[in-house]
């Protein structure tokens with residue numbers, strides 16, 4: 333889906349360190365990564381390898397020790413414009429109703445009340461939650477809350493979507509269903525996505541490129557272009573022989589080093 | 596429907612099952628009747644009613660005080676001191692807590708002194724306040740403020756430290772301004788803590804106002820209690836205590852109402 337060779341987001345020689353209780357932890361080291369305009373890139377890796385940290389750098393919430401991230405060639409300094417993050421937990425405001433949560437980015441932008449409401453309702457319909465506008469997050473299932481979080485990010489309408497294991501805590505069935513919906517919505521807007529997951533199948537089914545990270549300190553270990561035609565059937569694509577082959581290769585990369593090489 | 600399922604889901608807490616309203620209130624009524632009945636029966640039989648008075652005498656006294664205007668005269672004074680002091684102390688303490696949470700290292704300098712002041716038996720300040728402000732209402736209000744401000748401060752401060760960092764980060768990624776964060780995340784997050792401190796502080800406020808009245812005043816329920824004590828009028832003392840309890844219960848119910856309104860989302 334990438335339109336041209338211009339990198340929307342580029343990460344150069346990124347190194348991130350945490351200092352906690354007098355000890356230095358290198359979370360990321362020498363990370364080099366490009367996401368082209370309209371490209372869907374997934375990052376897979378064991379937990380604790382720095383995937384969330386990578387996204388925090390791109391949102392400007394975290395300062396790198398060296399190297400950096402660039403959007404359209406501009407270095408990231410503070411929270412950049414037009415970058416939307418879907419957090420690992422859904423980060424919904426528990427004291428606001430579903431529709432108020434979805435309106436949040438529009439309210440911050442200062443859009444007129446009526447427009448906010450109209451847009452929020454449209455998006456709730458898009459994610460299949462029309463009847464739930466006045467519910468509080470506590471009253472929804474995990475899958476529904478994820479959809480609200482997605483709708484909120486859609487409301488912000490960013491150029492780059494950063495998604496941190498957005499379907500992580502869902503059961504297999506819901507995961508497939510939401511993945512399918514998300515893929516359909518993404519194919520209609522075609523924005524750049526940096527997608528974090530630990531699910532290889534999910535990564536292949538969604539992405540143009542899958543990046544494998546090593547355990548801590550996180551480095552990029554391998555990269556796999558996914559040449560499966562779009563639009564893709566999110567679930568049925570798993571039975572494609574190309575998919576199977578990719579799955580095998582990526583799995584080999586991930587388990588290699590972690591447990592001394594399995595094949 | 597959603598309302599019902601929410602309730603059911605909540606009833607799995609350690610408080611156990613949810614009971615019907617009727618059974619709760621009937622039970623409360625039964626306990627009340629039993630206790631006051633026992634008091635009424637035993638007073639004058641098992642012990643001399645001079646020492647412990649009895650419910651019927653107290654009820655008579657309340658009616659009599661209602662008639663001659665004494666009731667409202669004393670009750671309104673205590674209520675005013677408690678409510679005004681509570682309001683000043685809550686606002687002051689809460690703002691202090693929020694401010695200190697934002698103050699960086701300044702908080703580390705101040706905090707131990709706040710806790711040292713907190714450990715002081717503050718009721719012993721009443722005589723000092725009366726020296727400063729006389730026996731009018733301002734010394735009582737100051738006493739109430741001294742009683743409530745620490746809990747208000749502490750709860751607001753802890754509430755600030757317990758704000759979900761992910762929510763603040765989320766707001767940042769949407770480029771929210773400071774005022775947005777305050778209104779959408781900070782204040783709603785600490786509302787629970789503030790309401791808890793108001794509830795704890797109702798009792799504190801009444802202790803403050805009554806103690807200060809006991810020490811020196813010419814009005815209020817504390818004054819009425821000391822006055823009755825000087826007259827060896829135990830019925831008067833108990834009447835004062837019952838009226839204080841009534842104020843506490845009424846204020847508590849008001850806060851519960853507010854809680855139900857503000858914490859609907861839970």
Ligand SMILES: Nc1ncnc2c1ncn2[C@@H]1O[C@H](COP(=O)(O)OP(=O)(O)O)[C@@H](O)[C@H]1O
Pocket residue numbers: 350351352357359378379380381382383384385386548
């Ligand atoms: N705020 C922090 N302070 C100290 N160490 C941290 C902090 N955040 C993350 N880390 C460490 O950095 C590493 C990467 O964390 P994270 O990016 O959350 O991993 P992932 O998302 O891949 O599971 C982990 O080892 C974690 O312990």
Ligand SMILES: [Mg+2]
Pocket residue numbers: 383384385420496
């Ligand atoms: Mg993570």
